Amino acid sequence: MDDIILTGSASAIILQAIQVVTTEFDIIDLGSLYYFLGIQITHTSTGLFLSQSKYVEDLLLKSEMDDAKPCDIPCLLYYRLFKKDRVPYPNPIVYHSIVGALQYLTFT
Numbered sequence: 096m097d098d099i100i101l102t103g104s105a106s107a108i109i110l111q112a113i114q115v116v117t118t119e120f121d122i123i124d125l126g127s128l129y130y131f132l133g134i135q136i137t138h139t140s141t142g143l144f145l146s147q148s149k150y151v152e153d154l155l156l157k158s159e160m161d162d163a164k165p166c167d168i169p170c171l172l173y174y175r176l177f178k179k180d181r182v183p184y185p186n187p188i189v190y191h192s193i194v195g196a197l198q199y200l201t202f203t
Contacts (some may be wrong), residue, residue, distance in 0.1 A: 157192075157196070
């Protein structure tokens, strides 16, 4: 196991669980959670606020789309794409990585 998150409203029980796990495994307590698997965590008075804004910003930079303008729909209605319209993406490995990152963003 690489990572584990313990959370709850009973701080004493969480500390006790960390102590028990520490006796069995070599672990490091990193303190309060603030970023995990592309998800930002902000602690508020009512609970936790989860956001993926940093993940999206990093993805836009990686795909060189950080200066792109937003639009209501991704393409024109009834627009047909043809094979000769555009040149292929120059690096298929980066393209696959971007598609995978978009899938992860959608699923999380």
